[in-house]
Amino acid sequence: MATPLTPYAFARALRGEGVRISEHPNWQTHNRNHKGPWGPVHGVMLHHTAGSNSLTLCRAGTAVLTGPLCIGLVAKDGTVHLVGYGRTNHAGLGSSAVLDAVRAERTVPPPGPDAEDGNARFYGFEIENLGSGNDPYPTAQLAAAERLSAAICRAHGWSAASVIGHKEWTRRKIDPSFSMAGMRTRIEARLGLGPVPQPEPQSYEPFPGSAYFTPGRRSTLVTAVGKRLVAEGCGRYRVGPGPVWGEADVLSYAAWQRRLGYVGAAADGIPGRASWDRLHVPHA
Structure with a gap:
């Protein structure tokens, strides 16, 4: 259980873990907090988009499901696009037994009936992927998911058991389409390494005029x-x-x-x- 990080502390934690971020306009205040509380938070929830070119959708949402739909989108190249911060429409209702396990940092059970508001309790991230089984996750993309999860866990003093997939939260979902046990193993290994040095700023093409x-x-x-x-x-x-x-x-x-x-x-x-x-x- 924890009070959510401030946007500044959150971005600093990601950078400190070597995450390459792209900050979109007003991401620090773009949220659904007027619909209910965000926090205390208990963990990180990972999703896949089930589509491509999903950045605008993640930020704006749809007529039925208003955005933001996550805090950040993990693109194929490993860039984490920050589109909102706070309560986002990413998790929906899920299992009380799973939430209890995440609180206790133990292995999550199969999800039970939908009863708890996950939007209030988790940092949510979408990972760009069709979810078809035929759309690979590039190495840089999985590494970014690992690093951002570790960054949040490290900032809160959580273990990798605090990171779950949407498919582990509710019976209604199948995302993300990779092994969450494997991802948690990666996160736990990274947490054991201690904080990583902040990378040198990436250089880009100069303006050609x-x-x-x-x-x-x-x-x-x-x-x-x-x-x-x-x-x-x-x-x-x-x-x-x-x-x-x-x-x-x-x-x-x-x-x-x-x-x-x-x-x-x-x-x-x-x-x-x-x-x-x-x-x-x-x-x-």
Whole structure:
């Protein structure tokens, strides 16, 4: 049992465990706390999205299930996108027996009848995966899930027994589609290593100037930009992204600019330095 970490302490804990995070606008205050309490918290719950390109969905939710749907989305490349903080619509009702086991940090039993509000008791994270059994989890993605879980456990003084999957919380769910016992083994091993040094800040492609992005420009950098836009939920591609700067790239970048709060002519789809620096395009 614990009081939730402050957003600042939470982000610091993740960075301290070597988690690469992407902070989205107002994530620290985007939550469902007006619907009920968040805390005391007892553990971490992991999910898979059952879809791709799920960043916008995780932040906004649907007409039926209002967002945020999690605190963070673990992307395929291992980036943890922070989209909310506090009570989120991720867990729903679940088993009292499972909650008791998590509180006591012992092996969880098979889930019983749905009776407890998991949204109030767990940090929730979505892991981008189709959940079909044919969509692999890249090494970087599983490592990120391990690190973020360990970071929260370390901050609260919990063991790996405090980390469960949605499928262990309720009979209604099957996610995540990997072994939670195996994930807990990884987390426990990481906790035994002690805190890891904070990694050096990652370097990104420097801004090449707005004039670089002319129609027909061919470059691996164009592909890298497109991939980052897709990862941020701003992709407007029917095919691709590819190496030639074109209309779909402009539409996608304009969506990114609007996400950052730009309007009108400022969201023209042509990269500027400020929006470029926040996109974090890796070296092409």
